[in-house]
Amino acid sequence: MxxxxxxxGGLLSFNTGFAIWILVSLIIxxxxxxxxxxxxxxxxxxxxxxxxxxxxxxxxxxxxxAEKISKDNEKALREAEAKAQQIRKEAVDxxxxxxxxxxxxxxxxxxxxxEQAKATIEQEKKQALDELRSEVAKLAVKSASIIIxxxxxxxxxxxxxxxFLTDLSKN
Amino acid sequence: MIxxxxxxxxxxxxxxVSTSNTFAADDAEGAQEPVIDVMGTVADHDYFKVPKFINxxxxxxxxxxxxxxxxxxAKLSAYASTKKALASDEFIETDEGAIVPAGGGSIxxxxxxxxxxxxxxxxxxxxxxxxxxxxxxxxKGIGRDVEPKGAMQNIxxxxxxxxxxxxxxxxxxxxxxxxxxxxxxxxxxxxSFMNLFGLLPWAATxxxxxxxxxxxxxxxxxxxxxSGTKDHWAHVFWFPGVPGWVRxxxxxxxxxxxxxxxxxxxxxxxxxxxxxxxxxxAILGLVFIFADLFGAGAxxxxxxxxxxxxxxxxxxxxxxxxxxxxxxxxxxxxFIGMAAEDHHHxxxxxxxxxxxxxxxA
Numbered sequence: 001m002x003x004x005x006x007x008x009g010g011l012l013s014f015n016t017g018f019a020i021w022i023l024v025s026l027i028i029x030x031x032x033x034x035x036x037x038x039x040x041x042x043x044x045x046x047x048x049x050x051x052x053x054x055x056x057x058x059x060x061x062x063x064x065x066a067e068k069i070s071k072d073n074e075k076a077l078r079e080a081e082a083k084a085q086q087i088r089k090e091a092v093d094x095x096x097x098x099x100x101x102x103x104x105x106x107x108x109x110x111x112x113x114x115e116q117a118k119a120t121i122e123q124e125k126k127q128a129l130d131e132l133r134s135e136v137a138k139l140a141v142k143s144a145s146i147i148i149x150x151x152x153x154x155x156x157x158x159x160x161x162x163x164f165l166t167d168l169s170k171n
Numbered sequence: 172m173i174x175x176x177x178x179x180x181x182x183x184x185x186x187x188v189s190t191s192n193t194f195a196a197d198d199a200e201g202a203q204e205p206v207i208d209v210m211g212t213v214a215d216h217d218y219f220k221v222p223k224f225i226n227x228x229x230x231x232x233x234x235x236x237x238x239x240x241x242x243x244x245a246k247l248s249a250y251a252s253t254k255k256a257l258a259s260d261e262f263i264e265t266d267e268g269a270i271v272p273a274g275g276g277s278i279x280x281x282x283x284x285x286x287x288x289x290x291x292x293x294x295x296x297x298x299x300x301x302x303x304x305x306x307x308x309x310x311k312g313i314g315r316d317v318e319p320k321g322a323m324q325n326i327x328x329x330x331x332x333x334x335x336x337x338x339x340x341x342x343x344x345x346x347x348x349x350x351x352x353x354x355x356x357x358x359x360x361x362x363s364f365m366n367l368f369g370l371l372p373w374a375a376t377x378x379x380x381x382x383x384x385x386x387x388x389x390x391x392x393x394x395x396x397x398s399g400t401k402d403h404w405a406h407v408f409w410f411p412g413v414p415g416w417v418r419x420x421x422x423x424x425x426x427x428x429x430x431x432x433x434x435x436x437x438x439x440x441x442x443x444x445x446x447x448x449x450x451x452x453a454i455l456g457l458v459f460i461f462a463d464l465f466g467a468g469a470x471x472x473x474x475x476x477x478x479x480x481x482x483x484x485x486x487x488x489x490x491x492x493x494x495x496x497x498x499x500x501x502x503x504x505x506f507i508g509m510a511a512e513d514h515h516h517x518x519x520x521x522x523x524x525x526x527x528x529x530x531x532a
Contacts, residue, residue, distance in 0.1 A: 012381055013381070013382075014381060014382050014385060015215075015281060015382045016280055016281075017235075017237070017280040017281040017282040017283065018215070018281070018283075018285060018287070018288060018380075018382045018383075019382050019385070019386050020280065020282065021282065021284070021288050022288065022291060022382065022383055022386040022387075023386050023389070023390070025288075025291065025292060025295065026295065026386065026387070026390060027390075029295045029296070029298075029299050029357060029361070030353070030354060030357055030390075032299055032303075033299060033302060033353045033354075033356070033357045034353040034354070036303060036306070037299060037302035037303045037305075037306050037353070038302065038306070038352060038353035038356060039353075040306040040307075040309050040310050041302070041305060041306050041309050041331060042335075042349060042352060043315075044309035044310070044314055044315035045309075045314070045315075045328075045331070045332065045335070047315050048314065048315050048316075051316075
């Protein structure tokens with residue numbers, strides 16, 4: 001197996017015994033590397049890369065979630081504000097309505113009271129007038145009877161006075 | 172590919188010139204050592220080089236031989252060092268420095284521990300130990316449940332994720348890629364450490380050895396072939412939708428392509444690491460050659476030039492060392508990806524692009 005290309009020196013010669021040593025020790029080194037040295041490193045690196053990848057993904061998801069939540073919150077806030085405003089407006093409207101109603105009712109009541117009062121007054125007045133009329137008639141008849149006395153027919157005089165009074169009240 | 176061939180050619184040229192010169196010098200001046208031994212520095216040794224004050228700069232490594240005696244009896248012998256092997260009277264040293272059995276016969280397989288092997292173990296071992304240390308941290312949860320802590324783990328993770336994402340997952344189908352990460356990562360880290368260890372003082376570059384790179388490429392080759400899908404083999408041996416006579420050309424080219432890929436891997440890494448090393452030694456060697464020829468003053472003068480150039484080359488070597496480890500790993504991933512790919516595209520387009528690729532390779 002020895003081939004001397006250069007003729008001397010032995011620099012380019014292939015030494016079988018040496019090659020056997022190299023081959024055997026290289027195989028041992030390779031086996032040690034394959035069985036004991038490299039696999040833990042490979043798994044560790046893969047695990048770490050996986051971890052980092054997962055963490056990044058989780059962080060991204062968390063950020064997205066947080067963003068969504070904050071957006072939701074904002075939306076809810078806006079909605080709540082709108083609702084509050086609406087409620088306030090409704091309340092104001094209702095209050096206005098109630099106020100108007102109350103005023104109307106009060107006015108109505110007042111009108112009614114006034115009406116009643118007027119009616120009562122009218123009645124009183126009528127009564128008073130009636131009383132006054134009969135009193136005046138009596139008085140007039142009395143005074144006329146006193147003045148004219150027996151000359152006059154009582155009935156005719158009453159009619160005459162009534163007519164006069166009716167005309168009077170109409171004017 | 173052309174670049175690699177050129178590198179090999181230059182290396183061969185360099186070797187042929189340098190060896191003939193060495194022999195010429197030996198003939199003229201007898202046993203005198205050359206001023207600077209370029210080949211000796213990059214070649215493999217039976218000792219581990221250390222600073223001079225420890226054991227004279229050399230820690231001898233064990234020699235193990237599987238050999239046959241003159242009677243044809245097979246034997247496996249191990250010695251603590253070359254000297255012990257020679258002292259046992261079983262082996263003698265020839266004039267060229269080779270070890271042969273004393274009573275005739277031959278060494279069948281030289282299983283000696285060499286400096287390159289030690290550096291291979293150091294480089295690969297450091298890669299494995301660092302990975303296991305990192306793995307224990309990840310097991311504890313640091314880096315899995317929390318962020319990675321400390322410079323070491325962060326640097327480790329950068330490299331690991333780079334190999335996993337940019338090398339494996341980019342070139343191999345997604346559901347298969349993770350299976351090849353241990354192999355690619357071991358190759359990348361191991362080759363990087365071997366390349367970088369070569370830059371340390373006294374150290375040797377294990378990847379500047381054809382045996383090492385060829386074995387690494389062989390492992391890539393075997394893994395590539397074992398991960399080949401039916402589609403891959405169909406495209407190697409039998410081209411659906413191609414005229415019959417074209418197959419006579421394409422099939423040999425494809426089969427050849429299976430072997431040229433790992434061959435290119437081996438040569439590319441080897442030549443890159445060796446060339447850089449030789450260049451540094453040659454440029455630094457100028458200091459000693461000039462000192463030898465013209466005296467110490469000339470040596471100092473050249474030293475300024477040589478050392479500053481070497482600093483630049485070192486920076487380049489660090490880059491090239493990492494780059495070549497990356498290229499080896501990337502191309503391994505590409506080859507595996509090509510073999511393991513499930514083809515979904517139309518046959519016409521695939522063949523035109525595939526043939527073009529083969530021609531350019």
